[in-house]
Amino acid sequence: MATFTLPTLPLHPSPPLTTNFLSFNFSRYNSLVSKTSIPTTKWRNSRRKTTVSAQQQQRQLPSSSNKKSGSEKGFDPTGFLTRHGITDKGFAQFLRERYKSLKDLKEQFFPRFANDMELSSGYELMGLHRNIQHRLDYMEWAPGARYCAVVGDFNGWSNTEHSAGKGHFGHDDFGYWFVILQDKVKEGQEPDELYFQQYNYADDFDKGDSGVTIEELFKKMNEEYWEPGEDRFLNNKRFEVPAKLYEQMFGPNGPQTEEELGEIPDAETRYREWKEKHKDDPPSNLPPCDVIDDGKEYDVFNIIDDPAWLEKFRAKQPPMDYWLELRKGRKAWSQKYNPCIPHGSRYRVYFNTPSGPVETCSCLGYLQVEGKQSVAVHWEPPPEDAYRWKKERPKVPKSLRIYECHVGISGSEPKVSSFSEFTEKVLPHVKESGYNAIQLIGVIEHKDYFTVGYRVTNLFAVSSRFGTPDDFKRLVDEAHGIGMLVFLDIVHSYSAADEMVGLSLFDGSNDCYFHTGKRGHHKYWGTRMFKYGDLDVLHYLLSNLKWWVEEYQIDGFHFHSLSSMIYTHNGFAAFTGDMEEYYNQYVDKDALIYLILANEMLHELNPNIITIAEDATHYPGLCEPTSEGGLGFDFYANVSVVKTLLGNGQNTKKMLTYAENHNQSISGGRSFGEILFGEIKEPFSGSENMLLRGSSLYKMIRLITFTISGRAYLNFMGNEFGHPMRVEFPMPGNDFSFSLANRQWDLVKDKGVHQDIFSFDKDMMKLDERIFSKSLPKIHHVNDTTMVISYIRGPFLFVFNFHPENSYERYSVGADEAGEYQLILDTDDVKYGGQGHLKDDVYLQRTMSNRIDGLRNCLEIMLPRRTAQVYKLTRILRI
Secondary structure, eight states: OOOOOOOOOOOOOOOOOOOOGGGOOTTOOOOTTTTOSSOGGGTSOTTOSOOOOHHHHHHHOOOHHHHHHHHHTTOOTTHHHHHTTOOOHHHHHHHHHHHHHHHHHHHHHTTTOSSHHHHTOGGGTSEEEEETTTEEEEEEEOTTOSEEEEEEGGGTTOSSSSBOOSGGGGBOTTOEEEEEEEOEEOTTOOOOSOTTOOEESSSSTTOOOOOOOHHHHHHHHHHHTSOTTTTHHHHSOTTHHHHHHHHHHHOTTOOSSHHHHOOOOOHHHHHHHHHHHTTTSOOOOSOOEEEEOOSBTTBSOEEEEOHHHHHHHHHOOOTHHHHHTTOEEHHHHHHHEEOSSOTTOEEEEEEEETTEEEEEOOSSSEEEEETTEEEEEOOOOOTTTSOOOOSOOOOOOSSEEEEEEEGGGOSSSSSOOOHHHIIIIIHHHHHHHTOSEEEEESOEEESOGGGTTOSEEEEEEEOTTTOOHHHHHHHHHHHHHTTOEEEEEEOOSOBOOOTTTSSTTTTSSSSSSBOSGGGGBOTTTOOBOBOTTOHHHHHHHHHHHHHHHHHHOOOEEEEOOHHHHHBTTTTOSOOOSOGGGGTSTTBOHHHHHHHHHHHHHHHHHOTTOEEEEOOTTOOTTTTSOGGGTSOOOSEEEOSOHHHHHHHOOTTGGGEEEOSOOTHHHHHOOOOHHIIIIITOOSOOSSSOOHHHHHHHHHHHHHHHHHHTOSSEEEEETTGGGTOSSOOOOOOGGGTTOOTTSSOOTHHHHSSSHHHHHHHHHHHHHTTHHHHHTSOOOEEEEEETTTTEEEEEETTEEEEEEOOSSOOEEEEEEEESSOEEEEEEEETTOGGGTOOOOSOGGGSEEEOBSOOBTTBSEEEEEEEOTTEEEEEEEEEEOOO
């Protein structure tokens, strides 16, 4: 006879490029713990409002048939090729093979992770997390380690006091180590006896101990919640129910073996006999259910119950309110316990590896740089002191005007500026300048300041040299409050090679996060290259993206130097334009698959997330949907605006342009402002000086870059007013000087060329919505002799005269529509520091019916040298 048992509760232990317009040539232009033996729901931070149970996770697991149909439906791995006229059969086959590899990789997810979003949620478990059962849980992935311990100020840096448990050597089959750090009971206090006693750290932290015991709770539930008879099974012993059932069926001296049992009547016969026997029994509060055997093999027992009772039962709410009476607040916890690791305490992780003992920083957590070393800092401020978000994310605008900035050099003084100083002084200036997004570089923790933040040592930490995590949250919050999106320059294309603070040799092995051998090292930059085909590396990188969005409310990412990761030659090969270069043996298919997963996850997490690709090779399909074989980015950074003038290439609407970005900060070159007028002390002889010449060219460069852009434009901090000096970070080559690692904001306040350029830039930004919402630019006039360029964008006509000497009194350019055109922007205007050659009587121009530049109409305009003009069609004339 089958044995019936009731379930029991588990017991747990208590190459940068910039556009060079100066040499312009007019003739040319990508579970964790599902296998662990430790329950995942107990590791989640108490501040999270919901947790997913194991049963819910199982329900989310799609069957193999569902996964196949879901991924195949509406998916064409070569869909974008036809639209762009790409007929290379080899590249099409490569896309099909890449899609198959992507499906195979996703098949590997599901034995360990419920879905892609759970694969990207490792930060919820990894690192140090507050457990609601008065303890901290620490988890780290180090498959090559033999022993793991957490050391720090809190335990005298002992590598034996807080180590991983002995079971299965303290880690699971995938190399994830788990350490429990119990809070310390204060002297004279007794620890909680109930293993499920919980403390609310985030909310109701002033709540004390209610004093309710488990016995009192059960008594209260029996009296208030359960109806008479409903709780009988809760109070009975484990085998009482099956024992009584057996006794009812066979009597107290029934058969003891299967041979003695004999033939058992069918269920319906036994039920009718029992019902006849008990027909005169008094009414009972037990559920009135009738069990009928309808003879169907798949439905042996058909349960018929009382509809009124069933409705009443379904309406009953779970007794959660009773259990919450046992939950205590932070006040009760603080009276009984001290934190095992106090807020602000320093710590590291200790590994015993085949290469010897290693003491390093956790891959996840806040760090502080101490000389040439870094140390992790436990960041767990009391709830009353923790930063609370106040502003809502702004809506994504139709077009982006991105202000790229570096917090450290954002001040006027020769020092490293802070998040707080940036928030107070720079954000208002960015708003005044007319930009609607900021893009931060160098925010993620890095060891050496002179690397500008591109040799990242810890992807899950804001740089402590700028301030605390809460300081950065305030910066993001204040930016949102004035309507600006916040983007982060993310470096997942390589990592710092530092072994004491970075990921290199993290667990003592050479192939934990990175490739081995030459493949694991960047040929020119001395950095390490991620192993994108490893599921746990994907788990780490994808979780990092989601963490910045969830923890710091980041609105988008600029993916730095994709060519370094897409190609095994790191993008340093000579590209000839042959399509084979995008799918030959030097292309890292795993890196492309990672970029696809990253874009799919981010846009599923928040459809308004913006992702920008920085790839000098313009890999085909950068901004195409992943469902059509693309990589899924929203924009790509165009490193050469001249190519745009050539022929309006693919995905021009998704092109982000800039005259110069942060690259001069790390390349040692001079900025446009320094080249054009930064070093001029004496004026030229005659009526014009070098400042006027430089200012004129500077405004023209920015205007043409801005107006031929897609729906995104970027400016580096200070260039909006023509910052006259380059950026140079302190390093051995300049005796660690800060003299060029700042911005000269006072130049905007003083009358002169920089204030004039700033006024022009602000008015140029006002053209944004009116221009970018229109069609793409149509370049119809390029004259090598006169050095004049003209193009049309919607109702706007743009005319540039780059000639250094010749001015034109009546210069003819074609126009689409016949009508009146109003001059709305002139680089030569006096208020922008120009000479004001145009008078009021020429601000309104009417077309003539002469065919010019292949168009039926034309304008004859006055065009001074080194000036540009913007006209708007204000009245259409019907002929």
